[in-house]
Amino acid sequence: MDFAGTLLNWYNDNKRPLAFRATTDPYKIWLSEIILQQTRVEQGMPYYHSFTNAYPTIVDLANAHEDAVIRLWQGLGYYSRARNLHQTAKIVANQYGGKFPSTYTEIAQLKGIGPYTAGAIASIAFGEKAAAVDGNVYRFLARYFGIETPAPSEKARKEFTAIVLDLMGNAHPGTFNQALIEFGALQCKPQSPACLLCPFNSSCYALAKGRVNELPVKNKMAARRTRYFNYFIIKNDKQLLLQQRTAKDIWQQLYEFPLVETKEPHP
């Protein structure tokens, strides 16, 4: 059994029955990919259902008020995803006649869609042979082949894209990409991967070399700053004072209590 065959057999036996896998609607596949960017499946799934329920088609989403879209997104984080989602819906509705573009090149030009998401949509919704290299794919292949190129980086993205396209062969691109992602998420996990039960354990570089915990090589994350927001709750019997964040900053366009920001907690 070759790599693709082994992977697809594993996927057939182990894949989760996720709602966005039960549709061929490019709109819903796109929506699921945007929601799942840097977001766990368990956290994103309620939002996927909320959006598909509130906006059954991409034209419905395009016709919504942006405030309503952002409000429905509230709690998910990375709100630029919601703004780009709405903007892209309007472009598809107005410039593509409500029909989602069907090629990687066209899809990749839309806002909020980068190399990973374009590859995912093109392959899953339209069967185009494109790679969808996310963190799961990078981890699995870095371990399996012993690749030490630090990620995320442009160099790593190109290197892994070429490998995926080669491994894919003539398999269905969308199924193969989802299998690769699901394998990374469920089997070749970041911590304590299930190597004893892994169908690739007889040919995995990292397992053979005892380097499972050293791969993949990751670029160190930028240090995070801590910000302190001190809110004033101003209200009377009927009214609550809120202000909208219009600045190009965190929580742009969301509403909040009046506040002062300080460098230390509790001034």
Added chain:
DNA sequence: AACCCGTGGAC
């Protein structure tokens, strides 16, 4: 290329 953008679960 480096930094920014959120939230919540795992440890």
Added chain:
DNA sequence: TGTCCAAGGGT
């Protein structure tokens, strides 16, 4: 309690 970081993309 603190740190890490997830189906990344924009600038």
